Amino acid sequence: MSNGYKRYNGEHIDVFFDSEKCAHAAKCVKGLPGVFDIKKKPWINVDGAAAEEISKVIDQCPSGALQYIRKDSEQ
Ligand code: SF4
16 A cells, blocks of 8 residues: 555554545545545544445546455455
């Protein structure tokens, strides 16, 4: 993981975000508003949804600004 990423540790998933890479396409915010909320601090609530749902939304991030590591074994 390169240096610009901030890490958000969750119970089942860790999320990484690099604001410099973000293209503001809002896929994350629209996809899971309970997890990605720019009005909150921290703006990513890693335990706000199932790891499966979070990883699906992150897979749609067009810029690569969001990355994740799954810690659970359930798929
Ligand atoms: S989906 Fe990716 S590029 Fe779009 S706002 Fe979220 S982090 Fe930024």
